Amino acid sequence: xxxxxxxxxxxxxxxxxxxxxxxxxxxxxxxxxxxxxxxxxxxxxxxxxxxxxxxxxxxxxxxxxxxxxxxxxxxxxxxxxxxxxxxxxxxxxxxxxxxxxxxxxxxxxxxxxxxxxxxxxxxxxxxxxxxxxxxxxxxxxxxxxxxxxxxxxxxxxxxxxxxxxxxxxxxxxxxxxxxxxxxxxxxxxxxxxxxxxxxxxxxxxxxxxxxxxxxxxxxxxxxxxxxxxxxxxxxxxxxxxxxxxxxxxxxxxxxxxxxxxxxxxxxxxxxxxxxxxxxxxxxxxxxxxxxxxxxxxxxxxxxxxxxxxxxxxxxxxxxxxxxxxxxxxxxxxxx
Amino acid sequence: xxxxxxxxxxxxxxxxxxxxxxxxxxxxxxxxxxxxxxxxxxxxxxxxxxxxxxxxxxxxxxxxxxxxxxxxxxxxxxxxxxxxxxxxxxxxxxxxxxxxxxxxxxxxxxxxxxxxxxxxxxxxxxxxxxxxxxxxxxxxxxxxxxxxxxxxxxxxxxxxxxxxxxxxxxxxxxxxxxxxxxxxxxxxxxxxxxxxxxxxxxxxxxxxxxxxxxxxxxxxxxxxxxxxxxxxxxxxxxxxxxxxxxxxxxxxxxxxxxxxxxxxxxxxxxxxxxxxxxxxxxxxxxxxxxxxxxxxxxxxxxxxxxxxxxxxxxxxxxxxxxxxxxxxxxxxxxx
Numbered sequence: 001x002x003x004x005x006x007x008x009x010x011x012x013x014x015x016x017x018x019x020x021x022x023x024x025x026x027x028x029x030x031x032x033x034x035x036x037x038x039x040x041x042x043x044x045x046x047x048x049x050x051x052x053x054x055x056x057x058x059x060x061x062x063x064x065x066x067x068x069x070x071x072x073x074x075x076x077x078x079x080x081x082x083x084x085x086x087x088x089x090x091x092x093x094x095x096x097x098x099x100x101x102x103x104x105x106x107x108x109x110x111x112x113x114x115x116x117x118x119x120x121x122x123x124x125x126x127x128x129x130x131x132x133x134x135x136x137x138x139x140x141x142x143x144x145x146x147x148x149x150x151x152x153x154x155x156x157x158x159x160x161x162x163x164x165x166x167x168x169x170x171x172x173x174x175x176x177x178x179x180x181x182x183x184x185x186x187x188x189x190x191x192x193x194x195x196x197x198x199x200x201x202x203x204x205x206x207x208x209x210x211x212x213x214x215x216x217x218x219x220x221x222x223x224x225x226x227x228x229x230x231x232x233x234x235x236x237x238x239x240x241x242x243x244x245x246x247x248x249x250x251x252x253x254x255x256x257x258x259x260x261x262x263x264x265x266x267x268x269x270x271x272x273x274x275x276x277x278x279x280x281x282x283x284x285x286x287x288x289x290x291x292x293x294x295x296x297x298x299x300x301x302x303x304x305x306x307x308x309x310x311x312x313x314x315x316x317x318x319x320x321x322x323x324x325x326x327x328x329x330x331x332x333x334x335x
Numbered sequence: 336x337x338x339x340x341x342x343x344x345x346x347x348x349x350x351x352x353x354x355x356x357x358x359x360x361x362x363x364x365x366x367x368x369x370x371x372x373x374x375x376x377x378x379x380x381x382x383x384x385x386x387x388x389x390x391x392x393x394x395x396x397x398x399x400x401x402x403x404x405x406x407x408x409x410x411x412x413x414x415x416x417x418x419x420x421x422x423x424x425x426x427x428x429x430x431x432x433x434x435x436x437x438x439x440x441x442x443x444x445x446x447x448x449x450x451x452x453x454x455x456x457x458x459x460x461x462x463x464x465x466x467x468x469x470x471x472x473x474x475x476x477x478x479x480x481x482x483x484x485x486x487x488x489x490x491x492x493x494x495x496x497x498x499x500x501x502x503x504x505x506x507x508x509x510x511x512x513x514x515x516x517x518x519x520x521x522x523x524x525x526x527x528x529x530x531x532x533x534x535x536x537x538x539x540x541x542x543x544x545x546x547x548x549x550x551x552x553x554x555x556x557x558x559x560x561x562x563x564x565x566x567x568x569x570x571x572x573x574x575x576x577x578x579x580x581x582x583x584x585x586x587x588x589x590x591x592x593x594x595x596x597x598x599x600x601x602x603x604x605x606x607x608x609x610x611x612x613x614x615x616x617x618x619x620x621x622x623x624x625x626x627x628x629x630x631x632x633x634x635x636x637x638x639x640x641x642x643x644x645x646x647x648x649x650x651x652x653x654x655x656x657x658x659x660x661x662x663x664x665x666x667x668x669x670x
Contacts (some may be wrong), residue, residue, distance in 0.1 A: 004410050008462040032372040049654050075338050078522055086421040089648035090439045095525035101341050102525050103449060104646070104661070106423045106441040115440060118453075125460025127343040144551050145650075188415055190437050192429035263569070311439070313424035315480075319384050324431040 004216040007186045008117075010124035011067040015335065017130075017171045017178040020065035022057050023265075024139065024165025027277075030266045035290035038168075039063060043140060043165055051085060054138035055093035058083075061167040062098060062134055065288075069171050073099045076171075077128025080118040082106045083280050084137050084163075085145060091135070091227040100132070109205075109234050110188070110309030112168060112284040112329040119172045120330075129174050136167035137279030146198070146314060161236045161278035164265060168284030170292075176335075180298040184331035186216035190311060192205035192324040198317055202221040202239020202262075202275055205308040208325035209235060210246035213306060216329050217252060224254045228300040231291060232327075233261030233283025233307045236276035237268065261307075269328035283307040295334050305330045341550040342521045343452075347457035350670065352465075352506045352513040355400035356624035357392050358600075359474065359500025362612075365601045371501075372399060378475060378500055386420060389473035393418075395651035397433060397469055398504040400623075404506050408434045408520040411506075412463025415453040418615050419442045419472050419498075420480060426470070435467070443567050444540075445523070445644030446470040447503060447619040448663040454507045455517040455665075456501035464509050471502035472614030478550045481533070481649060485513075494535040496613035498669055499600060502530045504617030505627075511670075514631040519666035521551035526648060527659040533652055537574020540643040543660035544570060545581035548641060552587060553663050559589045563635040566626060567662075568596030568618025571611035572603065596621040596642075630669050640665045 021036045028039030038060070045056040062079070066072065079098065082105035083090040097104045107114035115133035122128050140150055142163040148154040172182065191211050196203035209232055217223060224230060235243050240260045247254050261283040262276035288303055294300060306329040317323070350569040356371045363374030373395070380391040397414070401407065414433065417440035418425040430437045442449035449604050450468035457463050475485055477498040483484055507517065530539035553556060559565060570578050575595045582589050596618040597611035622640055629635060641664040652658070 003464065004412050004436075005463075008457075011461075049651075051648070051650055051654070052656075077339050082441050084422075085648065087419075087443065087646065087648040092525055092646040092648070092659050093651060093656065095646075096527040098525075101339075101437075102523065103452070103522060103662060104417075104441040106417050106439040108422065117438070121460055121462055122343075122456055125456055125462070126346075127456055127460070128340075129338065160641040178646065187436035187438060188429055189435065192431040193653050203382075239508035282634075311422065311430075313386070313420065314426060315386055315421065315424040315425070316384075316424050319386070321387075321428065324427050326437060328438075 002047035005219050007184060007219040009184045010120050010182055012124045014120040014123045014182040015173050015176055015178045016180045017173045018065050018069035018169045019292040020049050020061050020068055020300055021285040022061045022167045023285050027164055027265055029229055030271060032265055032290050035293055044119035048189045049087055050138055050140035054090035054136055057167050058090060058136040059094040059097055061169045062132060065137035065169040066169050076100045076130050078103055078122060079132040080105060080115040081134045082111050083135055084108060084142055088283045088317055091171060097199050108311050109278055109280050109308030110307045110326050110328050111280045112287060113305055113307035113330045115239030116182060116330045117185045123172055123174050131172050134169035135280040135284045137163055137281035139163045139165045140316055142279055146309050156274055157199040158274050160239045160274045161262060162276045164282035166281035168288030170288055179292060180332045180334050182330060183333050186212050186329040188212040188326040188328045190321055190324045190326050196322045201278060201310045202236040203242055204310045204323040205235055205240035205325040206239045206246060209243050209306060209308045209327040212327040212329050214250045219319055224252050227302050227304050229303040230254050231259050231305050234278040235260050235308055236262040238275045300334060310312045337534040340554050342519060344519045345517055347459040349455040349458045349517040350508050350511055350513045351515045352508045353400050353404035354505045354623040354627040355396050355403055356620040357396045357502045357619050361398045362499055362501050362600055365606060367600055367625050370628055381582040385473055385475035386424055389425035389471055389476050392502050393425060394429040394432055394469040397467060400504040400506050403548045411435045411467055413438055413457060414467040415440060415474040416469045418470055419443060419448050419477055427588050432662050443644030443646050444613055444615050444643045445661050445663050446615045447622060448640055448642040448665045451517060451665045452520040452663055454667035458507055466507050469504035470615040470619045472498055472616035473499045474498045477614055491609055492534040494573045494610050495596060496536055496610045498614035499612045499617035501616035501620035503623030505623055514627060514667050515667045517665055518668050519665050521547050521664040523547040523663045525659045525661050527657055529657045531657045536613060536645040537571040538577055539645045539658040540570055540660040541574045541581060542575035544578050544641060544643045547612040547662040547664050549585045559587050559592050562637050562639050564638040565589050565592045566594050566640050570595050570643055571597040579653045635669060637668045640667060649662055
């Protein structure tokens with residue numbers, strides 16, 4: 001065994017001063033409607049393309065979290081962000097309108113936890129006072145990039161997940177305030193268990209989630225019952241079952257404590273979303289909406305938020321390759 | 336003015352223990368041939384596709400830097416990496432074979448400096464002892480993704496740059512050693528000056544480079560003559576001219592001190608590469624090859640390495656949008 005640990009501790013306080021969330025039309029019709037700060041009335045956001053609509057939503061959500069915290073761009077040390085579009089276009093075309101230093105990330109659907117780890121590390125490390133973690137996804141821009149043109153109306157398999165139109169942003173600070181603080185994290189490895197089915201992302205991501213969470217428990221000498229919530233995003237129905245089973249094999253029963261953003265954001269039966277939600281914006285909007293509200297309302301003392309990402313490339317899949325995945329975990333504690 | 340600064344200082348020593356570089360066949364025929372650790376004899380690297388060839392090159396280069404430092408995967412806290420391929424496929428299909436925690440980045444051709452800033456921040460912040468910064472690009476995988484199928488044989492405009500087949504990796508540590516240390520950085524903003532010409536990346540990136548370098552000089556109260564080298568990558572011939580002119584307008588004459596990786600890696604006339612090299616692997620292989628060698632040979636005391644990235648999306652360009660760009664600067668000092 002080497003000296004390396006996957007878990008890191010943020011010894012200097014990193015406070016989540018404020019959070020903001022935006023949901024699309026369909027997501028606003030789901031069970032979490034009242035938890036979002038904003039629900040789109042038009043998924044085009046008044047823009048000429050789905051890609052620009054996503055950028056508009058992301059820029060607006062960042063401005064919203066700044067407004068809610070009565071903060072301005074020129075006080076923010078860095079914004080950490082990325083998304084699912086090729087060359088992270090959703091993010092970049094939002095960033096050019098914001099006067100904030102920017103470090104771009106690619107973690108697919110794990111981006112919300114990756115961006116939180118980055119922001120927390122730069123603040124706790126003493127490199128800046130405030131930072132923003134954010135990501136977004138849009139059903140229409142993702143669908144045509146990863147699957148079929150919208151007009152094609154392709155049938156979906158039962159294991160397929162529905163890309164969420166949504167965005168979340170958190171403002172982190174070294175100055176005390178807000179509902180919760182980031183106290184630790186576990187950085188995931190790229191894990192590939194050989195899944196090649198683009199319509200079964202949950203199965204591809206579950207082993208990465210189990211790998212990271214097992215490392216976190218083991219290295220911090222904690223167990224599931226030390227946390228009030230283990231929130232994954234976005235394993236969906238299929239991936240969640242595999243994940244809890246894999247954790248059981250490792251000796252950890254997380255059944256009661258586990259929730260998954262992909263299962264929470266829709267009424268899965270009524271809204272016909274098969275295995276649930278996915279996309280960077282799924283866990284981002286659920287975390288920055290419902291979960292941050294719950295932390296404000298003192299429902300939890302200590303939670304693990306672990307967004308999971310399928311690092312798949314359409315080009316490589318077409319060449320017969322399988323899907324590497326990654327999961328990063330963030331420990332949050334109520335102030 | 337807000338309280339925010341773009342520059343950060345790495346007060347705790349961050350040492351570049353070792354560097355490794357790989358160059359493609361064409362790059363190995365250029366003026367830097369003897370500076371690379373490895374030169375490919377076949378750009379396919381024995382793989383079935385150009386994408387897998389890029390991943391093979393990146394994995395091999397990471398293993399090489401570990402070997403050179405007599406170090407093992409299981410002692411590395413994190414690898415920070417990304418590349419130009421959609422969903423950073425070049426990186427991800429290398430990472431799945433390495434037993435190292437992984438945080439994915441997207442900074443287009445700025446990735447080498449972004450990954451160095453990340454690795455330095457996590458080490459200086461006390462979160463890990465050792466980390467790897469790496470990125471790669473491959474002419475054949477990039478060309479068919481961003482421009483035309485290779486077989487098409489498209490004509491290139493004089494301002495077009497040639498994507499380098501190459502890779503660089505640096506092993507950073509909190510433990511003293513190696514030829515140089517990372518002592519500071521400046522995080523860039525996404526800057527969009529309205530350039531829409533996909534064949535003139537240099538012009539799109541030059542304003543971002545000028546913006547970041549001006550912030551660095553201003554915030555650190557230094558001037559060009561305080562450094563022995565200002566190395567940009569990959570502005571190329573066209574972008575370099577615009578960049579030095581923009582810096583002159585800001586009151587900084589960098590003429591004598593400035594070199595650009597895109598101009599250095601090829602014999603531009605003889606190798607018919609128009610405005611020079613580009614791609615994440617250009618600045619990565621030049622920095623980890625020639626420049627690290629020069630630092631070992633005590634040619635420089637203090638340098639600025641600033642990789643520049645055009646954050647362009649083919650989808651958005653086809654919709655008529657312009658190209659946002661970013662440049663991140665890293666300050667390195669000889670041990």
